[in-house]
Amino acid sequence: MEFNSIEFFIFLISVLILINCLRKAYYQQMILVAASYLFYWSTSNYFVLLLLFITVISYQAGEAIHSAADLVRKKVLLAAALILLLIPLGFFKYYNFGVEILSQATLPLNYYPLNYYLNLPILGLLLPIGISFFTFSAISYVIDIYRETIQPEEKFYRYALFISYFPHLLSGPIVRAGQFLPQLKNSIRLSPANLKTGVTLMVWGFVKKFVVADNCAPVANAIFSHPTSFNSLGIIIGTIFFGIQIYCDFSGYIDIALGAAELVGLHLPQNFFRPYLSKNPTEFWRRWNITLSSFIRDYIYIPLGGNRKGTLRTYFNVEISMLLCGLWHGAAWNFVIWGGYHGVLQSVHKYISGRTGSFFKKLPSLNIHLGLLVKIFITQYFIFLGWIMFRVGNLSDMMYCISKYVLLDFNFSYQSIGIKFYDSLFGAALNLAPEILLVLVSACIIGLILLVRNDVLMKKVTGFLTTDWTRFFSSVPNTYWMLYLITMIFILLCFTPSAGSEFIYYQF
Amino acid sequence: MLKWNKCQRYHQAMEPDKASIFSLIVFIIFSVSIALSAYFLLIHFVVDTDLRTSHREIAILDFYQQPHDQDIVILGSSYVTEGIDSYQVEKSLREKGINRSVYNLGMQAETPLSRLPELENLIASRPRIVIIGLGYRDLANRTDIYEDRFGLISQRVYLDENYRSFYNETQADLLTQSPVEHLWYERKFIGGAVFHLVRDRILREKMSGREALFDTNFKDPWLLTTNLTEEMKVKKAQEDESQDQIDADLNPQKMALLSTVNRLRQNNISVIIISMPMNSYYSDRINTSSRQNFSRYLNETGVPWYDFEREYPSAYFIDEGHMNSAGRTDFSSKVAAIIADSEKKGA
Numbered sequence: 001m002e003f004n005s006i007e008f009f010i011f012l013i014s015v016l017i018l019i020n021c022l023r024k025a026y027y028q029q030m031i032l033v034a035a036s037y038l039f040y041w042s043t044s045n046y047f048v049l050l051l052l053f054i055t056v057i058s059y060q061a062g063e064a065i066h067s068a069a070d071l072v073r074k075k076v077l078l079a080a081a082l083i084l085l086l087i088p089l090g091f092f093k094y095y096n097f098g099v100e101i102l103s104q105a106t107l108p109l110n111y112y113p114l115n116y117y118l119n120l121p122i123l124g125l126l127l128p129i130g131i132s133f134f135t136f137s138a139i140s141y142v143i144d145i146y147r148e149t150i151q152p153e154e155k156f157y158r159y160a161l162f163i164s165y166f167p168h169l170l171s172g173p174i175v176r177a178g179q180f181l182p183q184l185k186n187s188i189r190l191s192p193a194n195l196k197t198g199v200t201l202m203v204w205g206f207v208k209k210f211v212v213a214d215n216c217a218p219v220a221n222a223i224f225s226h227p228t229s230f231n232s233l234g235i236i237i238g239t240i241f242f243g244i245q246i247y248c249d250f251s252g253y254i255d256i257a258l259g260a261a262e263l264v265g266l267h268l269p270q271n272f273f274r275p276y277l278s279k280n281p282t283e284f285w286r287r288w289n290i291t292l293s294s295f296i297r298d299y300i301y302i303p304l305g306g307n308r309k310g311t312l313r314t315y316f317n318v319e320i321s322m323l324l325c326g327l328w329h330g331a332a333w334n335f336v337i338w339g340g341y342h343g344v345l346q347s348v349h350k351y352i353s354g355r356t357g358s359f360f361k362k363l364p365s366l367n368i369h370l371g372l373l374v375k376i377f378i379t380q381y382f383i384f385l386g387w388i389m390f391r392v393g394n395l396s397d398m399m400y401c402i403s404k405y406v407l408l409d410f411n412f413s414y415q416s417i418g419i420k421f422y423d424s425l426f427g428a429a430l431n432l433a434p435e436i437l438l439v440l441v442s443a444c445i446i447g448l449i450l451l452v453r454n455d456v457l458m459k460k461v462t463g464f465l466t467t468d469w470t471r472f473f474s475s476v477p478n479t480y481w482m483l484y485l486i487t488m489i490f491i492l493l494c495f496t497p498s499a500g501s502e503f504i505y506y507q508f
Numbered sequence: 509m510l511k512w513n514k515c516q517r518y519h520q521a522m523e524p525d526k527a528s529i530f531s532l533i534v535f536i537i538f539s540v541s542i543a544l545s546a547y548f549l550l551i552h553f554v555v556d557t558d559l560r561t562s563h564r565e566i567a568i569l570d571f572y573q574q575p576h577d578q579d580i581v582i583l584g585s586s587y588v589t590e591g592i593d594s595y596q597v598e599k600s601l602r603e604k605g606i607n608r609s610v611y612n613l614g615m616q617a618e619t620p621l622s623r624l625p626e627l628e629n630l631i632a633s634r635p636r637i638v639i640i641g642l643g644y645r646d647l648a649n650r651t652d653i654y655e656d657r658f659g660l661i662s663q664r665v666y667l668d669e670n671y672r673s674f675y676n677e678t679q680a681d682l683l684t685q686s687p688v689e690h691l692w693y694e695r696k697f698i699g700g701a702v703f704h705l706v707r708d709r710i711l712r713e714k715m716s717g718r719e720a721l722f723d724t725n726f727k728d729p730w731l732l733t734t735n736l737t738e739e740m741k742v743k744k745a746q747e748d749e750s751q752d753q754i755d756a757d758l759n760p761q762k763m764a765l766l767s768t769v770n771r772l773r774q775n776n777i778s779v780i781i782i783s784m785p786m787n788s789y790y791s792d793r794i795n796t797s798s799r800q801n802f803s804r805y806l807n808e809t810g811v812p813w814y815d816f817e818r819e820y821p822s823a824y825f826i827d828e829g830h831m832n833s834a835g836r837t838d839f840s841s842k843v844a845a846i847i848a849d850s851e852k853k854g855a
Contacts, residue, residue: 195532478527482535489543494550498696 001042002502003256004210011039012260016190019264025187029161032264036164040130043170047128050088055163057084058138062145062152062159078146082139088128089135096122097331129506130170132328134163136295141177143299150178158184165268167261171253171505173271173291180266188265193474196481198263200474203488205255208248209503210496216245217501224391227401231411235388235404243387247276249504250289255470276383277465279375280353281345284383292328296321314350319343329390330507334398338389345382369452551694558701559694565657567724568613569664572629577636579609580847583623584641587784588614590830592641593840594727600844606851608636611726619646620765621674622653625665625683627771637778637850639843640768643786643829644752644794644802649759651676658682659693671767674760729836735826745789745828754798754805762805769809780850781806781813785820785839790828814846 001007015035019028041048061081068074090098099120141162144150153159162180223230223238230238251272261268271290278284285293301321307314319340326339385405392398451458473484527535559566582592594610601608615622620640630638659682667683675683685693736744772779783806806813816839824835831839 190529192527192529192532195529196527199532199536478532478535482539485536485539486542486546489540490546493543493547494695494698496695498693 001039003253003260004206007042011035012263016263019188020190023187025184026157028188029184030157032166032266033157033161033164036161036166036169039166040164040169044129047131050128050131051134051164051169054085054088054135054138055160057081058142058163059153059156059159061085061142065142065146066152074146078142081142085135085138085142089131092125092127092131094327094331095125127507133172133174134169136174136292137163137176140174140295140299144177150181153177153181165261165266167257167264168268171250171257171503172289173254173257173269174295175268175291179269183266190263190265194262194265197470197474198259198261200481200484201255201259201262201470203259203485203492204470204473205252205257205259206492207488208252208255210252211491213245213248213252214497214501215495216241216248218497218499220245220391224397224401227392227397230404232404232409233411235401239384239388239391239401239405242391243276243384246387246390246504247272253503253505274465276380277376278379278383279372280379281342281349281382284379285342285346292325296325300324311354315347318346318350322346332393333395334389334391334393337398338386341386341389345386369455369458373448373452547695548691550698551691554705555694555697555701558704559660559697561724562700562704563660564615564724565660567726568615569626569629569661570724571611571613571726572626572633575633576609576611577634579611579635580637580639581630581635582610582612582614582639582641582843583618584614584784585618585643585646586614586616587643587829587831588612588618588641589616590614590729590826591784591836591839592843593729593836596837596840597844597847600841601848604844604848606848608847608851610847612729613726614641617654619650619653619761620768621651621761622657624671624674624764624768625658625661625667627768628666628668629664631771631775631777634775635777637780637847638772639780639782639847640765641782641784642765642806643784644754644798647754647759647761647765647802647805648751649753649755649757649761650751651679651760653679655679655682656696659685659690663687663690671764674764735832738822741787741822741825741827742789745787745793747828752794752798754801756797756801756804765805766809769811773811778850779811780846781809781811782843782846783813783815783817784829785816785824785831785835786818787820787822787825787828788818789822791818812850816842 001011015032018031018035022028022031037048037051040051044051058081061077061084065074065077065081068077099122102120141150141159145152153162158181159177161184162175162177165175165180168175220238220242223234224242227235227238254271258268258270269291273287273290275284275288278287301317304317304320305313306317309317320343322339322343323336324339325342326335326337329335329338385402388401388405389398392401451461473481476484560570561567580597582588582594589612592612592614594612597610598608601610620642655678658679662683662685665683667680672680672684682693769779769781783802803815819842820831820835820839824831824838826832
């Protein structure tokens with residue numbers, strides 16, 4: 001059962017009707033737990049037992065840590081809980097990758113007993129959907145109890161609902177107990193405001209995913225499936241399309257999840273805040289996958305010492321945190337490289353801003369429009385370079401793409417791209433009228449010049465870009481809201497491509 | 509009209525309109541209905557209209573709706589579209605005292621399997637003679653058909669259960685779409701339809717030569733604009749060699765051809781098969797067993813077939829198999845001679 005299926009809508013409406021028929025919080029929450037397990041069972045079958053296992057272990061660990069008499073005991077219990085919680089994730093997600101590394105590492109030694117005993121088989125493992133998300137939620141619960149920032153939840157069914165709540169179960173956001181459990185104190189009632197906000201968010205998410213992301217996907221796929229046959233222009237176009245695709249795919253999913261949660265009446269935290277308007281790599285990670293980056297900050301970076309142990313140690317901590325962030329995304333070298341690259345970006349930014357921060361502040365032009373645009377452009381240039389590492393699994397192809405992206409070949413002939421993507425909205429537009437690309441680039445350049453030179457326009461554009469549109473549309477009068485719905489549904493009907501794709505973050 | 513300032517004030521105040529859940533649900537249902545209706549109107553008035561004029565497969569179905577009991581229709585791939593000039597055939601027939609209309613219904617990448625779903629429509633138009641132009645690729649074991657063709661014609665053709673097994677699952681599903689599925693499927697042509705609308709009505713530009721391929725004209729041959737050099741012809745002839753291998757076993761293409769021939773003959777429609785002329789660069793690479801299997805299979809169909817494979821030198825082609833003006837004129841006269849011969853025998 002996926003968010004874009006009829007089954008999900010029937011499921012969601014049934015859940016809403018059921019919980020609104022019941023008045024007591026206990027019954028409502030029990031229904032939500034049952035519904036969430038049914039939802040997970042429908043997507044992952046017997047892996048529902050794994051969800052139950054993680055829930056029971058973390059719940060019991062929380063109780064035990066809280067009631068432990070001394071700190072040593074608490075630490076031992078915490079370590080045991082973390083090991084138990086990470087074993088399934090490690091096994092399903094990283095076992096094959098680990099075996100591959102081990103066999104490559106021991107091969108040059110050519111020492112028979114070692115090679116023989118370490119010759120572990122590669123297993124055909126299916127990754128349980130959402131395992132990284134619900135495991136991290138469980139880990140945060142246990143650690144927060146250890147740190148005494150929260151109290152253990154008294155009722156198991158409430159805790160089970162926190163871990164398994166269906167809107168965030170498959171692809172996040174990663175929910176913290178402190179944000180979610182207090183909401184369970186009261187019974188749920190469907191309110192007009194929640195209904196309006198929920199529907200607005202869901203429709204917005206569907207448009208992002210199906211109209212934008214799924215129409216960008218064929219272009220990015222066509223280029224990155226055989227990247228070596230493309231010139232710099234092709235690689236840059238592919239990178240831009242993939243950057244748009246992954247943002248709209250993931251944030252679209254999050255909007256749908258947030259909308260569904262809003263309808264039920266149990267809110268989830270926001271996961272994106274206009275990441276492509278970030279002015280530096282550190283800010284990017286405060287705006288992209290916010291719940292994951294704050295998890296990494298609170299449970300990896302700060303425990304490692306954060307920025308409290310000197311400059312070099314700070315860079316080291318950033319690098320380790322980002323490498324783990326990359327590895328969280330997938331068991332493959334390209335994700336490790338991507339994580340490491342972001343670690344380097346953040347360290348370099350910290351170094352440069354530490355050295356030259358005061359220098360730039362003295363340059364007035366860089367603190368106003370042009371400076372802002374330059375900062376955003378430079379940051380996004382490097383962020384999009386990172387998307388190549390994220391997207392291209394084959395290392396030699398990755399190197400080719402990076403070289404074409406960084407060292408331009410100055411072959412900007414559109415025909416040399418030679419892509420055929422009739423099934424994609426954007427692809428068809430580019431294919432039918434290549435001039436569109438030229439017009440778009442020219443419009444962007446003219447727009448930027450106007451922006452830099454005109455304060456009023458800059459204010460308006462900034463206002464437009466920083467408006468929370470879903471919040472805006474859910475607060476307009478009902479007749480206008482209806483216009484919003486009609487337009488969005490019409491766009492969905494017209495521009496959803498025939499070959500849709502799964503949400504990218506399902507695989508993580 | 510939505511007033512920006514008013515919305516901004518709403519946005520700042522964050523006070524949602526007072527409305528009951530019931531009225532919001534009514535709003536949602538109403539919005540969905542309006543959006544669906546708008547979508548239906550767009551498909552009906554813009555997309556369907558565009559498809560009728562821009563897609564040859566639909567124009568062919570329209571052609572079948574008229575009676576053609578005195579006419580001759582020619583089926584086949586782009587080798588046929590490019591290689592037979594209907595006007596030239598008609599002219600040659602008139603010189604022999606036969607007054608018939610000839611229609612070239614060839615389509616790019618056509619194979620017996622891709623034409624099979626339209627068979628009953630063809631029979632309903634009752635043409636006097638059906639000429640099927642074939643090459644090696646038409647009988648090779650391949651099912652890579654431009655699938656949108658099936659989606660486009662699905663509502664106007666009938667797929668016999670016996671033929672269903674000839675197609676893969678996607679193709680069969682496209683051919684047997686329900687009206688609602690078809691309505692949803694047609695969204696993929698919105699972009700093209702809107703583009704054509706803007707180009708033809710607003711910019712008033714004429715369609716390019718390549719797009720003219722899809723028009724509704726079954727008389728003028730489609731002309732490829734690129735005339736390749738000898739060197740390029742040789743290179744082109746070497747492409748996709750695997751597509752021309754014909755083994756002794758039955759395959760969906762062969763079964764589709766046999767079904768077509770049998771159904772036409774059962775309905776007293778004369779069938780003639782022509783092995784289309786090929787550039788020698790292309791013909792030389794066909795192996796002996798493929799050639800033997802091709803001939804053997806055409807013999808088994810039980811209808812007269814004429815072999816023009818090695819009839820013309822390279823100078824009569826623009827590439828590996830598409831004929832140029834000189835080739836087309838000469839070959840069309842020979843086709844007319846075959847038709848005249850058939851008419852004589854029939855008389």
